[in-house]
Amino acid sequence: MTTTEPATSWPEGATARAVVDLGAIRHNVRTLAEKAPTAQVMAVVKSDAYGHGLLRVADAALDAGASWLGVAQLNEALELRAGLDATGLRPPILTWLFAPGAPLSRALAADLDLSASAPWAVQEIAAAAREAGRTARVHLKVDTGMGRGGARPEAFGELLDAAARARAEGAVDVVGIWSHLARADEPDHPATSEQTAVFTAALDQAARRGIQPQVRHLGQSAGTLFHPDTHFDLVRPGISVYGLTPAVAAGSSAELGLRPAMRLEARLTLVKAAPAGTPVSYGHTARTTTDTTLAVVPLGYSDGLPRIASDAGPVSVRGRRLHVTGRICMDQSVVDLGAEGADVREGDVAVVFGDGSDGGPTADDWAAASGTISYEIVSRLGGRVPRVYVDPERDQ
CATH class of the missing domain: 3.20.20.10 (Alanine racemase)
Known part of the structure; x- marks a missing residue:
């Protein structure tokens, strides 16, 4: 599914979306031509x-x-x-x-x-x-x-x-x-x-x-x-x-004058209180250490999240940088919101990766958490995640 919509809108029925900035694509092509x-x-x-x-x-x-x-x-x-x-x-x-x-x-x-x-x-x-x-x-x-x-x-x-x-x-x-x-x-x-x-x-x-x-x-x-x-x-x-650096050690996207074009995000489908010691996800590889709040992110390995990034993949909720808790499942993941998560509600947006300009996670961060490269992170994104296109250059 692809749509061209304002960044504030969501495709009907979608719990996740990949927002692609076509203006960033143009910027990157021009930058590369100058190089x-x-x-x-x-x-x-x-x-x-x-x-x-x-x-x-x-x-x-x-x-x-x-x-x-x-x-x-x-x-x-x-x-x-x-x-x-x-x-x-x-x-x-x-x-x-x-x-x-x-x-x-x-x-x-x-x-x-x-x-x-x-x-x-x-x-x-x-x-x-x-x-x-x-x-x-x-x-x-x-x-x-x-x-x-x-x-x-x-x-x-x-x-x-x-x-x-x-x-x-x-x-x-x-x-x-x-x-x-x-x-x-x-x-x-x-x-x-x-x-x-x-x-x-x-x-x-x-x-x-x-x-x-x-x-x-x-x-x-x-x-x-x-x-x-x-x-x-x-x-x-x-x-x-696509605005991603081919060599993190040689320069970040920003240092190379590139703008990451994709932001992957999802709306939380469940938020619930959990006492200390609560096991989380398959295999109980994680347990809550204090009384906390857990949130379900409706994205999993069938959508392209690397399962190897379980307990590590970064996620941002309300501007707070957190990480996946427990194993990434086929269709969903869990995030421990901590004591500050009590005010988070279903429908709030979790940013999986974006351009990082607000301190949130990037595709390079997910690559580091997975022992891979950003190429794999973006190209493996599943087809059921709708792409929503924004075009600030054309919309002005």
């Missing part, structure tokens, strides 16, 4: 825009100056293209994950850019292009040190040869050559400069075969923010588009 003034910006909106909402975020990012969009999976790329077509927007969209036998003819019909990491992928793209009677737009990926997607440097020549053959018959156009950074979130680590050198060598290898791509792209969020040498023609920020 890479010689490059175009591809806003990465995979995984439903990291949980923020694919089409609304894509529209805001394009409005702020992003000229490309990127998604991982073919189906989400098709959804994105169809949704944008309805608005009259038609930016280039890159998608990079598909298995043999994928419906590439649909991708070509939708004017999607496709990534190839091995000769078989080029061959399947070329076959689909011949069948469709059109030229496919292809980005060749080289593995510069991530050990994930892309052809290993020693095998990149085979990928280039396959692309050159397909290009010679008019089946493909090599639009891009790209790679991905593994340790750019550690600004002082030499791995990034090493990967950049491997990438540059791959570009030289392509040039010797007469392949000169329109865009060379290497830097993601951390590359955009911390490594100017990785900017080339195009940067691909992901988490930073």
